[in-house]
Amino acid sequence: MSVLDNIYEKAKANPQKVAFPEAENEKMMQAAYECGQEGYIVPILVGDASKIRELIAERGYEESVFTIIDIGNEDYKNDIIAKYVALPQTVLKEKALGRRMENPLYFAMAMQAVGEADVTFAGIDNTTGDVLLAGQMIIGLKEGISTVSSIGLCDIPGFEGSEGQLLAVGDSAVCTNPSAEQLADIAISACDTVKGLLDWQPRCAMVCYSTLGSGQGELIDKVKEALAIANEKRPDLDIDGEFQLDAAIVPAVAAKKVNRESKVAGKANVLIWPDLNVGNTAVKLIQQFGHADAYGPMLQGFNSIVCDCSRGAPVSEIKGNVIISAVRALGAKRDC
Incomplete structure (x- = not known):
């Protein structure tokens, strides 16, 4: 068994919850769907639920493969905010976090910070700088780490x-x-x-x-x-x-x-x-x-796994990166 095969086997044995804040993007949705359908992850699509469902139907996917989180659901949003601000050493207060959670990227990371997701995966519609800023603000850095x-x-x-x-x-x-x-x-x-x-x-x-x-x-x-x-x-x-x-x-x-x-x-x-x-x-x-597949970049230094993929990556590469990120999250839980 190759090393990559071993990673895929680990992912399938214990699927992690991966949040996709760029849910409407065609490549991202396809990668999330294939990873979920094949049993490697539990894909969570974060955004405008009605638009996401419309695109799922247009693209011929089975909606049951996904968990869909509507950022317009105020009750769920307020629940995430309350859990987040109760955590030790959080940077943002209720109002500041609420404003930022109008952006699906921040909404997904807030979910991750409170344990509703294990990984946030982005990078096609958001720049690396966007992902890094949100990660540092919402997820935070590991103790003793100053360099992402x-x-x-x-x-x-x-x-x-x-x-x-x-x-x-x-x-x-x-x-x-x-x-x-x-x-x-x-x-x-x-x-x-x-x-x-x-x-x-x-x-x-x-x-x-x-x-x-x-x-x-x-x-x-x-x-x-x-x-x-x-x-x-x-x-x-x-x-x-x-x-x-x-x-x-x-x-x-x-x-x-x-x-x-x-x-x-x-x-x-x-x-x-x-x-x-x-x-x-x-x-x-x-x-x-x-003619290599380059899986990454895998970001290092955050309290939990945040992933930023290349905007030019093909679906096959995105899938590999998603699965690797899920196994990293699993390993981080094991090391805690």
Whole structure:
């Protein structure tokens, strides 16, 4: 059984409640429907209930697959608000939350915050910035976490890496130009995410245009400093670098370029980009020329699972991302 097959099996064994605030979007509704019909999740469509039902009928879906939440239902809305403001350390009060819940994105996240949903899934009609702002305001950040970041999982046909065709990469969506401290946090969070989701032993490479001093400059210095911070914070994790991409994932290249012992070189299963220019471009290259499915970005750092997908993602990719998010939510419950 492949790693992805194992994720799908976990999801089907214990379906989680996934809220879709972009319910009217055609691709999002199709992905939600197929995931629900196949038994991977309990899909919750959040928005204008009459419009949602009309679109379900037009598109030929079985309405019984979905749970439909009408944001115009004042009784249900007030119940969510009362439960939310009773939580410790909430940012918003009744009136402020009520105004924001006119937006389905905030309504879904408020449901999640009080346990009515396990995951909020968006990103086609809302920008990454929209999702991040709502997540930080409504869901909040984990204690001790100051950097929201992301990780993606690439399924690359023909790639023969240490985990077969799979490779985890980050950050490709959130942190534009992370400081050394932020880059270290991204690496640590990525290792924890991968270990919890995939049961891998993370081997994390900090990548740039230099391998162990072959190049010089402030961009390389940042990666070196981030590596030192990450290793000091979490010596239990296998995080190494700085490596060029080929030295990180190709054993033959690592044998030539890395002249010291390394648990990561040549067999990395997690790659950490130095900035968003590299990360965003790299993922699109993997998708366009490697014909890969890139599942993500999986946001890291929130109190519970919030997911922002790529606006250009096909339905197959959205489905995989939904199912992965559900299994992450399941894993978070297990770790509590």
